[in-house]
């Protein structure tokens with residue numbers, strides 16, 4: 309997500325801040341900016357695109373200061389643009405801020421500031437309200453003004469603020485967004501992430517929720533919510549910069565696997581209101597639109613396509629509307645049946661996949677309504693769609709997609725529920741049952757991730773296999789495809805997924821002694837049939853790893869190993885069932901010494917045909 313770096317010292321703040329921002333580049337961003345108090349004024353420079361664009365406009369070396377704050381932005385409110393980039397100033401730039409997170413009540417604050425103070429907003433961001441709020445409360449004491457501003461704000465934030473009249477300090481505050489203070493000699497740092505600081509400091513204070521911190525070149529003072537000074541133990545960073553970027557995980561893929569509870573939580577909470585209704589804020593689809601669609605077409609590539617496989621069954625079941633699904637590279641060349649009554653759903657993590665973009669354009673040309681499910685705000689797919697349903701997975705760096713997939717699934721459920729409730733094709737009891745199970749997912753995924761060591765053990769046992777099958781029925785069939793893709797893309801094992809009932813029509817010919825098969829059996833109403841399928845392949849000598857819900861132990865009688873996922877209704881089990889498959893793929897690849905985050909021949913974003 310976004311990155312924050314602040315520096316307070318004797319001089320050369322610009323260089324330190326830019327350097328810190330560069331250390332955060334790996335996380336992905338769409339624009340960057342810096343604010344420096346120089347000669348009684350705050351100078352703000354910001355630019356869309358890479359930091360090198362910013363470097364071109366930050367002036368001569370002497371255009372520098374002893375204090376500076378900088379930011380790399382990953383757009384949330386407002387597309388990537390110069391004006392939406394951070395830092396944001398108040399009207400006369402006597403205050404500047406950088407912000408990570410989201411201010412939930414920014415609209416309310418904005419209206420109030422316009423009405424009562426005639427504030428002129430420059431950007432479309434939620435963050436700009438913070439600069440104006442601090443400006444309005446400022447009376448010579450930045451700490452006090454920040455505290456007053458924070459009292460008006462709801463949401464999640466890490467904020468760093470500077471004031472032209474106090475050019476020797478940074479005041480920072482956090483709630484549900486990380487912030488660390490780096491302890492130097494004659495200088496201090498503040499940042500959203502440790503890698504930004506590591507070139508200069510090894511000792512940090514980890515700032516906790518609702519704490520405010522005042523940094524000057526010789527001091528770091530932390531205050532709690534009641535305004536009392538807090539003593540914090542020094543945290544010694546022992547990792548190198550590379551490990552720090554991965555927050556101690558060996559690979560981005562593993563880090564991202566572990567970020568799934570957060571991504572799922574974020575994607576859900578942004579769309580569920582206090583009264584448990586689903587809000588499609590920013591999506592202009594009306595009841596009439598939904599009732600007017602006679603078909604949904606889901607189009608995507610790779611992992612996103614696999615999310616669509618689940619989405620198809622979910623939307624059909626809930627909204628009672630036929631859903632077709634296709635890979636984008638096929639869709640675009642086969643004159644598909646699409647018209648103005650079609651809802652086209654394009655799914656893409658990056659929003660830049662060329663085939664998906666071309667398919668979207670083709671559907672648009674035929675008059676379809678375009679809704680995209682995208683992770684990267686302001687990406688091409690997002691820009692060219694009528695509406696965007698964003699996933700909140702945060703930047704995904706490993707080529708093998710994990711957290712984007714599970715958040716895409718969450719979007720599919722929310723869409724299905726919303727359309728079904730709007731059309732009256734699901735009853736209230738069912739709606740609330742599914743919603744309750746969705747809300748329970750972050751905790752259940754967290755619980756499942758605790759089985760990592762057991763799954764790693766299974767991976768160690770089988771990592772030398774050169775062929776693995778994945779089978780499942782119903783929703784499990786879609787998850788099988790994703791499990792198979794994860795394994796092949798990072799371990800280079802020849803893996804193959806097939807609907808379990810289809811095995812007997814050919815693929816079973818490949819089953820022999822020790823053939824390894826993952827059998828997904830998480831669908832209660834298909835459980836017995838899956839157990840029979842497992843029996844069929846066991847009879848041919850296959851080795852079977854079952855994935856089943858807790859309490860469904862029948863499969864133990866036929867499978868060699870069983871990985872249990874937390875109990876849930878059938879509909880939402882894909883979000884859980886995929887987790888062991890991701891972990892298995894990861895540890896198999898690790899055992900085989902593969903380049904996990906950057907597998908051979910693959911790219912994170914395929915922008916060519």
Ligand code: G6P
Nearest residue numbers: 609610611612656657658661911
């Ligand atoms: C590439 C990546 C996959 C990804 C696919 C679609 O092949 O390696 O991980 O699923 O593109 O990418 P998108 O960004 O459109 O979801």
